[in-house]
Amino acid sequence: MTGPRTTRGRLLLVLVLAATVTVFTxxxxxxxxxxxxxxxxxxVHTWVHHGGRIxxxxxxxxxxGFTYPPFAALAMLPxxxxxxxxxxxxxxxxxxxxLAMVLWIxxxxxxxxxxxYRWSLALCALALFEPLRDTFxxxxxxxxxxxLVLGDCRLLTSGRGRWAxxxxxxxxxxxxxxxxxxGLLLLAGRRRAAGVGTAVAVAASALAAWADPxxxxxxxxxxxxxxxxxxxxxYVSNQSLQGVLARLGETGRPLWATAVLLTLCVWAWRARRAxxxxxxxxxxxxxxxxxxxxxxITWVHHLVWLLPSFAVLVRAGHPRIAGGxxxxxxxxxxxxxxDGASGVGGFLGGNLYxxxxxxxxxxxxxxxxxxxxxxxxSTSATAAPAPIPESPATSAVPADQPESSSGTRDxxxxxxxxxxxxxxxxxxxxxxxTGSTCPAASKPQSSS
Numbered sequence: 001m002t003g004p005r006t007t008r009g010r011l012l013l014v015l016v017l018a019a020t021v022t023v024f025t026x027x028x029x030x031x032x033x034x035x036x037x038x039x040x041x042x043x044v045h046t047w048v049h050h051g052g053r054i055x056x057x058x059x060x061x062x063x064x065g066f067t068y069p070p071f072a073a074l075a076m077l078p079x080x081x082x083x084x085x086x087x088x089x090x091x092x093x094x095x096x097x098x099l100a101m102v103l104w105i106x107x108x109x110x111x112x113x114x115x116x117y118r119w120s121l122a123l124c125a126l127a128l129f130e131p132l133r134d135t136f137x138x139x140x141x142x143x144x145x146x147x148l149v150l151g152d153c154r155l156l157t158s159g160r161g162r163w164a165x166x167x168x169x170x171x172x173x174x175x176x177x178x179x180x181x182x183g184l185l186l187l188a189g190r191r192r193a194a195g196v197g198t199a200v201a202v203a204a205s206a207l208a209a210w211a212d213p214x215x216x217x218x219x220x221x222x223x224x225x226x227x228x229x230x231x232x233x234x235y236v237s238n239q240s241l242q243g244v245l246a247r248l249g250e251t252g253r254p255l256w257a258t259a260v261l262l263t264l265c266v267w268a269w270r271a272r273r274a275x276x277x278x279x280x281x282x283x284x285x286x287x288x289x290x291x292x293x294x295x296x297i298t299w300v301h302h303l304v305w306l307l308p309s310f311a312v313l314v315r316a317g318h319p320r321i322a323g324g325x326x327x328x329x330x331x332x333x334x335x336x337x338x339d340g341a342s343g344v345g346g347f348l349g350g351n352l353y354x355x356x357x358x359x360x361x362x363x364x365x366x367x368x369x370x371x372x373x374x375x376x377x378s379t380s381a382t383a384a385p386a387p388i389p390e391s392p393a394t395s396a397v398p399a400d401q402p403e404s405s406s407g408t409r410d411x412x413x414x415x416x417x418x419x420x421x422x423x424x425x426x427x428x429x430x431x432x433x434t435g436s437t438c439p440a441a442s443k444p445q446s447s448s
Contacts, residue, residue, distance in 0.1 A: 014120040021127045035059070037091050037139025039066055040076050041084060047073065047212075048080040054215040055223055067223070067230050070208035070215045071173040072141075091139040098147040099126070105150045106281070106311040128330040134301035142304050145171040146288075149181055150308065153284045156193070165193035169200025173208075176224075177302075180291045184283060187268060188275040230297050236338045239353040240298035247350060260294045266361060277367025285309040289361045293354070303329070303353060309360045316365035325356050 038059055043066040046052035054073050058065040066073060079087050103122070126132055135143050148167035155164040165185060171178035179201070185194035209216035223229055231238070233246035241259045245251070267290035274283035288305035292298045306329075313322035337350035348355070 010117045014117070014124070017121070017124045021124050024128065032134060032137035034088055034091065034137070034139040036141075037087060039064065040073075040139070041079050041087050043073060044076050044079045048077070053218075054212065055218055064231075065229070068175055069173060069205065070212055070219055071204045072175070073215070074204075074208045074211055075174060088139065092136065095136055095140075095143050098143040099132075101147040102143065102150055102307065105147075105154045106308060125326070125330075129307075129326065130329055130332050131301050131303035131306070134299075135304055138301055140301050141174065142302055145175060145178055146304055146307070149178055149288075150284065152181070152193070152197075153280050156190070157280045161190070161193055163196065164190070165196030165198075166200050169197040170204060172197070172201040173204035177291045177295050180294075181284070181287050184271055184275075184287045187272050188283070227296050231299075233297065236334055236350050237299045238297050239292070239300060239303065239334065239351065239357070240295050241293050241354065242296045243298070244351045244354055247346070256296075263290060263293050263361070266290075270361070270364070270366060274366035279367045281308060281315075282312045282364060282366040285312045286361060286364060286366070289357050289364070292357050293361065300334070300353065303357070306357060306360065309364055312364055312366075318365065325360075329353060329356065 039057075042059060043054055043057045046057045047054050054066055054070060056065070082090065132143070134140070148171045151167040152164045155161050165182070168178055168181045168185070172182065182194050182197045182201075185191075185197060205216070227233060233242055233251070235243075236247070238246070241263065242256050245256055245259070250256075267286060271283045271286045271290075274280070274286060285306075285308035289309055292303060292305055295302070310322045310326055313319070313325075334350055334352055337346045340346065
């Protein structure tokens with residue numbers, strides 16, 4: 001890694017970068033005022049303390065309320081015991097813990113080798129990643145769900161898959177999008193793990209139905225099919241295939257269903273190849289990208305599901321590609337078209353995050369590990385004389401042998417190598433919520 005070679009120089013660089021990141025996040029991004037957390041908090045308090053119904057609550061002054069399955073409200077019951085400020089502090093701590101777990105899993109066995117300097121650079125880069133910024137600023141739960149899902153990836157990679165699927169099941173009970181990972185388990189022939197995931201999701205949903213039958217009945221028969229409860233499909237923050245079509249004026253279901261079917265076919269083909277090669281990290285990364293594409297609404301903060309894809313790119317020896325794509329997703333560039341994404345510029349720029357997600361689904365390397373590369377180079381570069389017949393020959397492990405436990409090796413540099421910020425784009429306050437979000441405050445660029 002180029003840069004300062006002394007501890008003092010590295011510490012100074014980290015401090016400068018941290019200060020730059022702090023100034024950037026306090027002045028450029030549109031701060032979200034923990035709006036989604038306000039939805040969770042108000043819903044739970046109304047339900048527990050005032051006898052209200054889960055899906056009747058709306059944040060005062062908006063038309064937005066709770067949109068998750070009933071089990072999500074059940075899982076958030078501890079909020080009923082907290083004040084608003086304490087709830088915000090708890091949200092930040094939970095998201096930090098989830099981020100730490102995600103990084104620990106993606107870093108694999110090489111996590112200790114990177115040292116404090118590389119980890120500091122990686123954290124500075126992560127602080128600039130727009131989906132991650134919005135997850136913290138909204139008080140969202142996507143990072144927690146990603147940690148649960150990657151926990152199952154870790155179990156499968158390490159060969160300790162007895163309880164694999166439980167994390168996926170819990171995540172799918174909170175939000176429906178992670179249910180696609182159960183499909184991945186079926187593709188991989190992991191029927192036990194798929195069964196565990198399905199059983200956990202069904203049991204959690206049944207528990208919620210027992211706790212509040214009317215809320216469960218309303219969600220599964222009505223609210224689930226009403227996307228208007230979540231937000232406007234054509235809004236620029238919706239970076240899914242449905243969002244692209246809606247901004248083109250194509251709101252018909254047949255065209256969207258066709259696009260979803262084609263996307264799922266590509267995902268199944270590529271994910272199966274990854275699993276066959278023993279590359280569970282790539283398989284989970286592909287599934288996260290596909291889930292973002294096929295979901296009717298994928299707000300920008302949902303794109304934390306792309307973090308494993310950047311780890312896979314770096315591990316496969318493509319740090320510049322990972323860094324370039326990552327930098328684009330630090331710029332908030334799609335918000336240049338928040339007033340409308342018409343014309344060629346709007347089609348390309350206003351949907352840029354969708355194109356990145358689609359590109360990752362189509363081109364993400366699978367079945368590769370950087371750990372095999374040095375071995376391949378060393379065996380070819382140091383050609384030894386033919387062994388003496390009476391001496392036993394030693395053989396190296398083939399470089400293309402599938403790995404069982406190194407699928408996430410050397411992935412911590414996925415964010416570290418992308419340690420440069422895209423240029424922040426100042427924008428005026430949005431008048432449209434971004435999926436369970438509220439209109440921006442009068443001073444959206446103020447850190448207060």
